[in-house]
Amino acid sequence: MAEKVRFIIERQDGPNDKPYNQEFDVDYRPGLNVVAALMEIQKNPVTVDGKRVAPVTWECNCLEKVCGACMMVINGRARQACCALVDEIKKPIHLAPARTFPVIRDLLIDRSVMFESLKKIQGWVELDGSWDVKDAPIQNPYTAQTAYEISHCMTCGCCLEACPNVGPQSDFIGPAPTVFSIFTRSENLTRPNVLTRLWKRAALPVAATVKIASKFAPNLSSLQLTSRS
Amino acid sequence: MFHTTFYVRRLHSLCGLLILGFFILEHIGTNSMALAGPAFFNGVMGMVEEIPKPIFYSIEIGMYAVPFLFHGLYGIYIALQANNNPLRFGYLRNWNFTLQRWTAWFLVVFLIWHIGYLRIYLKGVLGNPISFELLQNMFSNPIVAILYVLGMWAAIFHFCNGITTFCMTWGITKGPRAQNVISLISMGLCAALCLATVAFMSSYYIY
Numbered sequence: 001m002a003e004k005v006r007f008i009i010e011r012q013d014g015p016n017d018k019p020y021n022q023e024f025d026v027d028y029r030p031g032l033n034v035v036a037a038l039m040e041i042q043k044n045p046v047t048v049d050g051k052r053v054a055p056v057t058w059e060c061n062c063l064e065k066v067c068g069a070c071m072m073v074i075n076g077r078a079r080q081a082c083c084a085l086v087d088e089i090k091k092p093i094h095l096a097p098a099r100t101f102p103v104i105r106d107l108l109i110d111r112s113v114m115f116e117s118l119k120k121i122q123g124w125v126e127l128d129g130s131w132d133v134k135d136a137p138i139q140n141p142y143t144a145q146t147a148y149e150i151s152h153c154m155t156c157g158c159c160l161e162a163c164p165n166v167g168p169q170s171d172f173i174g175p176a177p178t179v180f181s182i183f184t185r186s187e188n189l190t191r192p193n194v195l196t197r198l199w200k201r202a203a204l205p206v207a208a209t210v211k212i213a214s215k216f217a218p219n220l221s222s223l224q225l226t227s228r229s
Numbered sequence: 230m231f232h233t234t235f236y237v238r239r240l241h242s243l244c245g246l247l248i249l250g251f252f253i254l255e256h257i258g259t260n261s262m263a264l265a266g267p268a269f270f271n272g273v274m275g276m277v278e279e280i281p282k283p284i285f286y287s288i289e290i291g292m293y294a295v296p297f298l299f300h301g302l303y304g305i306y307i308a309l310q311a312n313n314n315p316l317r318f319g320y321l322r323n324w325n326f327t328l329q330r331w332t333a334w335f336l337v338v339f340l341i342w343h344i345g346y347l348r349i350y351l352k353g354v355l356g357n358p359i360s361f362e363l364l365q366n367m368f369s370n371p372i373v374a375i376l377y378v379l380g381m382w383a384a385i386f387h388f389c390n391g392i393t394t395f396c397m398t399w400g401i402t403k404g405p406r407a408q409n410v411i412s413l414i415s416m417g418l419c420a421a422l423c424l425a426t427v428a429f430m431s432s433y434y435i436y
Contacts, residue, residue: 076317077317077318162317164312
């Protein structure tokens with residue numbers, strides 16, 4: 001018999017149903033990650049008590065930490081399931097949905113609030129046509145570096161799950177859309193009213209909060225989010 | 230468009246650091262005089278009493294009462310917006326963020342008691358001047374003394390962490406390195422002031 005890995009999964013049948021825990025055992029194999037383990041559970045959704053249940057619902061896409069779809073709470077911390085290696089995390093492994101967002105079912109969450117926020121701050125680059133490169137404005141290296149770091153943001157929502165100032169009690173839109181407004185404001189993409197719009201909506205709380213989240217954002221480790229907020 | 234939140238938060242930060250920060254330092258300074266003995270302390274208290282009343286009351290209301298109420302009430306509004314999670318995400322700044330709010334809640338209760346009893350009841354209603362003997366009598370109850378030390382520590386931490394966040398809020402420390410340096414300095418100051426509090430509180434048991 002192969003070695004087993006125990007998963008304790010916080011499940012929920014529908015958006016308004018009560019959450020409950022279920023335990024599953026998955027055969028260990030070298031290099032196993034949480035997404036692969038969830039795939040095994042999907043193939044054979046039998047709990048440790050031998051009960052056959054509905055397969056666990058979750059979301060994943062790229063499987064290489066660039067899409068952000070598989071963000072969930074693993075052992076209490078929000079992170080990407082695809083790069084959560086079973087060898088490197090404490091067992092039994094607790095999985096739960098990121099409850100900052102509305103839960104649709106099991107580990108599947110509705111992250112559209114972040115995209116609504118990106119619309120509010122106009123967090124996109126307007127490219128209405130094409131231009132010759134020769135006339136492009138020169139960007140200083142620091143701005144370019146910052147913009148490059150921000151462009152790594154995959155809107156996974158980890159930072160919203162970790163940030164104490166995000167939640168129903170506050171109208172802060174969260175670190176990811178905030179930092180994106182800095183990106184779209186960087187020199188050659190000038191849209192001067194983006195940050196003022198944020199202030200108008202009372203959406204930016206203390207910089208300290210953003211600083212916490214910047215430590216936590218998976219792909220933005222070297223970014224100084226406080227610098228422009 | 231006038232962006233109220235932005236300016237109110239800046240005012241909250243400025244008023245906390247400059248006015249209330251000055252008030253804390255003034256308290257520590259005045260109370261440290263107790264180390265030099267009852268006579269010296271009462272002499273300093275007497276000098277405070279000699280400030281002409283109209284000026285004294287204007288300072289108390291304009292410089293203390295109004296900024297305190299604004300900082301406290303808006304601070305409660307800010308604190309209610311946070312959903313603290315230091316146990317899940319135990320970063321230093323997340324702990325400081327949480328402690329900033331917990332110390333604030335403690336201070337709201339402590340200051341109502343402290344100002345209500347000492348300033349309004351004893352000094353205002355009964356007309357007793359604040360003296361070394363009065364404080365010594367009050368601190369002879371160890372529970373009161375411990376609550377006062379905790380109140381001072383909470384205020385000192387809130388003030389010192391406030392220096393760090395003030396520097397972030399006002400864009401003085403922009404990068405992580407500068408923020409760490411200020412954080413270290415302010416926590417050093419916090420430790421020093423906390424020790425000073427223990428020192429001057431102990432003088433009520435020595436003399």
